[in-house]
Amino acid sequence: MGKLITVVIPTYNRRRKTIQAIESVISSKPGLVEIIVVDDCGSIPFEYPSVRNNCGVAVRVLSLDVNSGPGIARMLGVKHATSNYIAFLDSDDVYSPAWVDYLLTKIASYSSSGNARVFIAGHAVGGNSSGFFVTKFLSLVPENLQTVLTRFVSIFFNPFYTPTLFMHKDCCHFLKGLRHCEDYYTNVLGVFTSSEVLVVREVACELGREPNSKGGESNDKIKMSRGEMVVRKSMLRSNSISVLYRLFVPLGMLYQMARISFKKLFSFK
Secondary structure (H helix, E strand, O other): OOOOEEEEEEEOOOHHHHHHHHHOOOOOOHHHEEEEEEEOOOOOOOOOOOOEOOOOOEEEEEEOOOOOOHHHHHHHHHHOOOOOEEEEOOOOOEEOOOHHHHHHHHHHHHOOOOOOOEEEEEEEEOOOHHHHHHHHHHHHOOHHHHHHHHHHHHHHOOOOOHHHEEEEHHHOOOOOOOOOOHHHHHHHHHHHHOOEEEEEEEEEEEOOOOOOOOOOHHHOHHHHHHHHHHHHHHHHHOOOOOHHHHOOHHHHHHHHHHHHHHHHHOOOO
16 A cells, blocks of 8 residues: 655754654554655755654655745645645644544545545644634534634634644645745645545644744744735635635735734734
């Protein structure tokens, strides 16, 4: 049997943390999983000392010739994936030990062919309170309502951390040129192009740093806000999103502008 899950890890000058991320990909069936690390043209090229991690999961390293941001790096990883399913992991985060086997179990329960277009989001340890409460709420909603409700919620905010996500390769979409809030585009298109969305109670990962803190593209709040608006404008033009949902996108834009104004008014950091 071929690979069922490809874990894509973009990295940029983070050798030690990237190796920790690689070693966190643990499975009782390592032959069904592969890891693709994409070096985003770091000043020190990333090298992994083996073709497999300590658990026996196959590891490949790809490199970009020009620093392009995590979105393009993930896109290259997805392009070279040999499996139908993609799980994302950032180089400064680590998976929960049970996460990969949980995903393999879900694949087996959905389709004997391993080709169901399902989107799964787990929980993250170390995230902010708003993201935690939204994902917690969605995970408590009956499964038959989660797809519709998650699509609606995604119009207004991005409740998911990239390392908690799992989706079919055909549902992975990236917006070239977008370096800030690029994960929001991938997340929302994944939600809308998947046939079923599940927000589960299982812990997917532990974040290496607080979201929007120093150390990544998300640190620049002004550029992040602009990127968020670019994503919403693209949602208005996307044929992957039904007209009914697109009617709510302008409300999402108004919500974003109101949120920014509120933070400025009260000098929130």
